[in-house]
Amino acid sequence: MPFELGATVRLTGECRDPDGTLATAASAVVTITLPDETAVTPAVTEDPDKPGTYRADYVTTTPGRHTVRWVWTGPAAAYTDVFDVQEEAPPAILSLADARQHLNLVSTRDDGEVRFWINATTRAVEFFVGPVVARSFTEEHQVRDARAVVLHRAPVLAVTAVVSVLTGGVTYTVDSLHVDRDTGEVIRLDGGRLSGRLRFTYRAGRTVIPENIRGAARIILEHLWLTQRGNRGGLAGGGQDLSEPIPGLGYAVPNRAIQLLEPDRLPPGVA
Known part of the structure; x- marks a missing residue:
């Protein structure tokens, strides 16, 4: 899941010798390349309880995709990963509280995942009606x-x-x-x-978001939540009312959500 701008990202990496065994390295460096192509090298420490496992903490300062490059010597090893940082105020049609209520979630355990799908839902809705959040x-x-x-x-x-x-x-x-x-x-x-x-x-965007747009957002969110949960169980009455793929979105949006958005659909040629 994307990290909040200003949050601390804990990075972990494992140094393994050529046999694949965890090994304490003579040196360990982690380099983070930011979206603007600048780079930082936070301090690295080895986990005293798990030799060969290293970690570094980095406080995010820039939204966007970050590349992480671990390099060890003695033994020589390397590992590359990425993480994303969301913008300070990402546009979101639904609040976290509204989304949790609609999905019937009592625990806050999945809040990070819910927020991810709220942002995905916002993009899907705006595909049809243009910017919603001003x-x-x-x-x-x-x-x-x-x-x-x-x-x-x-x-x-x-x-x-x-x-x-x-x-x-x-x-x-x-x-x-x-x-x-x-x-x-x-x-x-x-x-x-x-x-x-x-x-x-x-x-x-809109200074007031109409009920039909907010309702469509709830339907899309529920549908995306159901499809990504797989065999973990779903919600009663999930909206699987798909008859044909939607140009540009495939089967991501139920038809009843599109019907709700119809009064606010953009005219042809307007993005």
């Missing part, structure tokens, strides 16, 4: 004397900045622009044309 996006558009620019994500709450990425390029104030909330289309209020390599910063 947040900022930044994207660039190459515009050549165009009447309008269509932003990639809708519904759009507000455009907060439009700047040229080229020195001396035209920059537009947000007060001089109009944005269509549902389609993401941006035009000039004076009827003029837009030109240049422009970077748009804007907020998209």
